[in-house]
Amino acid sequence: xxxxxxxxxxxxxxxxxxxxxxxxxxxxxxxxxxxxxxxxxxxxxxxxxxxxxxxxxxxxxxxxxxxxxxxxxxxxxxxxxxxxxxxxxxxxxxxxxxxxxxxxxxxxxxxxxxxxxxxxxxxxxxxxxxxxxxxxxxxxxxxxxxxxxxxxxxxxxxxxxxxxxxxxx
Numbered sequence: 001x002x003x004x005x006x007x008x009x010x011x012x013x014x015x016x017x018x019x020x021x022x023x024x025x026x027x028x029x030x031x032x033x034x035x036x037x038x039x040x041x042x043x044x045x046x047x048x049x050x051x052x053x054x055x056x057x058x059x060x061x062x063x064x065x066x067x068x069x070x071x072x073x074x075x076x077x078x079x080x081x082x083x084x085x086x087x088x089x090x091x092x093x094x095x096x097x098x099x100x101x102x103x104x105x106x107x108x109x110x111x112x113x114x115x116x117x118x119x120x121x122x123x124x125x126x127x128x129x130x131x132x133x134x135x136x137x138x139x140x141x142x143x144x145x146x147x148x149x150x151x152x153x154x155x156x157x158x159x160x161x162x163x164x165x166x167x168x169x
Contacts, residue, residue: 029163030057030059030161030162030163031147031148031161031162031163031165032161033148033149033157033158033159033160033161033162034061034159036154036155036157037152037154037157038148038157039069039146039147039148039149039152039157039158040146040147040148040162041144041145041146041147042073042144042145042147042167043144044143044144045073045142045143045144045145045167045169046142046143047141047142047169048139048140048141048142049139049140049142049169050094050117050118050119050137050138050139050140051117051118051119051169052078052079052115052116052117052140052142052167052168052169053114053115053116053117053166053167053168053169054071054079054080054114054115054145054165054166054167054168055112055113055114055115055125055164055165055166056070056071056080056112056113056114056147056162056163056164056165056166057110057111057112057113057162057163057164058070058105058110058111058113058158058160058161058162058163059108059109059110059111059160059161059162059163060082060086060105060106060107060108060158060159060160061107061108061159061160062107062108062159063085063086063107064082064086064105064158064159064160065155065156065157066083066084066156067081067082067083067089067091067097067150067156068081068082068149068150068156068157068158068159069081069146069147069148069149069150069151069156069157069158070082070113070147070148070158070162071115071145071146071147071165071167072091072145072146072149072150072151073140073142073143073144073145073146074093074140074141074142074143075141075143076093076140077091077150077151078091078092078093078117078140078142079091079092079115079145079146080113080114080115080124081150081156082105082158083100085104086104086105086106086107087100087101087102087103087104087105088101088103088104088105088113088124088126088131089101089124090115090122090124090133091150092117092122092135092137092138092140093137093138093140094135094136094137094138095122095133095135095137096133096135099133099135101124101126101131101133102131103124103125103126103129103131104126105126111126111127112125112126112127112128113125113126117137118137119136119137120134120135120136120137121133121134121135121137122135122137142169145167147162147165148162
């Protein structure tokens with residue numbers, strides 16, 4: 001055989017500015033949540049999707065309440081949370097909110113967390129460590145995103161700091 005072919009496709013892969021995934025360098029600018037009712041709420045995203053990525057830097061003050069929201073949206077709760085004992089978890093229709101990632105968010109120190117949802121899996125990341133839950137993720141109407149809260153529920157608000165939140169479809 002020995003035949004090969006090459007094609008140049010200009011701008012096929014585009015990379016944003018190098019600083020988009022780096023800390024901003026401005027000390028003291030993180031969202032400071034001290035439990036109820038201190039959290040943030042984004043504008044309505046206006047998208048229905050089962051391809052979703054969210055990431056943030058988080059610093060929990062101790063152990064968080066079960067199912068504390070980190071970045072969640074949608075009327076049926078979809079996104080990243082913290083389960084009992086500071087285990088990183090998720091909510092997503094078609095997924096399993098009780099699934100155990102085994103990723104434990106350290107108390108009182110900064111960690112990078114992320115969720116990547118595709119139609120066939122939910123991936124969670126903690127400081128570069130990945131856990132995959134193969135599941136059929138249903139499309140979700142993503143409204144506003146709750147940052148530091150599980151949909152404003154007083155018993156599921158984050159106690160700590162959250163910074164550098166990014167959300168992609």
